[in-house]
Amino acid sequence: MALLLNIDTATENASIALSENGKAVLTMVNNQQRDHASWIQPAIQDLLKKTGRTMQELQAVAVTAGPGSYTGLRVGMATAKGLCFALGIPMITENTLRVMAYAATVQTFPNGDEYRIKAGLKNGTLLCPMIDARRMEVFTALYDLGLNIVQNPAAIILDADSFNKELENNSILFLGNGSAKWKPVCNHPNAFFADVNQTAEHLAPLAEVLFLQEKFADLAYEEPVYLKEFYSHIKK
The missing domain is CATH 3.30.420.40 (ATPase, nucleotide binding domain)
Structure with a gap:
């Protein structure tokens, strides 16, 4: 405690x-x-x-x-x-993505709890948090309902074929600010979207x-998880 x-x-x-x-x-x-x-x-x-x-x-x-x-x-x-x-x-x-996934499991969604009705948060449902990383790129990962990693966190560029394999066998809830640009591209019936804060x-x-569990970070060496290099638009 x-x-x-x-x-x-x-x-x-x-x-x-x-x-x-x-x-x-x-x-x-x-x-x-x-x-x-x-x-x-x-x-x-x-x-x-x-x-x-x-x-x-x-x-x-x-x-x-x-x-x-x-x-x-x-x-x-x-x-x-x-x-x-x-x-x-x-x-x-x-x-960060795991925290977002956890938030989805405890948040009550508006509009008649639309996602839980359609996808049921049942076995086979995956959680896919997405953070906008400019243009069509997102930071994302896949988790099961126990928050176990199904697909490791990565920076990916979205296209019409993204997550096709995973969607064939699972309902997936996409969430986060990155999912807003994925929603118009994804038309799969097993894909669901929700605003999760x-x-x-x-x-x-x-x-x-x-x-x-005493799983503590090393204060001297711990660094943020960027997943890709930082770049700036400022011209030198």
Whole structure:
């Protein structure tokens, strides 16, 4: 049982959550992607103040390690490392795509729970989180309903034949901001789409399991999971 600070700055919405025993006590969200770096430290102080807890009570810091926004990942990782070094506590990392997949299993969807009615979240259903990686490229992976990896996280370029083999034998729920550009291309009857909003609250239960298993990251050598090299449009 642990008191954890959970950090997710991997996508357009940054969030932090204080969790106890794997359940979020309070979650705070920032929707301005360019402000993640300036928002996070004051937000952590505000989070602790509102929950009546202190930095010294934290037992670990968990962070989404990627894939995702290059800058966002660096903000989250640097923040987590700095706190862990200063407080002498362990750091826990989790793949962003796995957090997204978990969020899909616990989120209630609107419009009559359309996805659960059609696909049933039954045996044979796979979860495919997608993060936009420019043009028709996405960061993605496939998970079963137990969040076990079926297809390893990777950066792929989508086309009309993507996931054809997997869709023949499985219903697949596509989610995340990358799935918006895949939806008009994919016409397979076993493909379903849903808006799933993950936050640091969804990182919390996954981080709790890793904490109890003592699966901690190496503070000195842990790096974000980028999946592809960063590039800039700025001309030199």
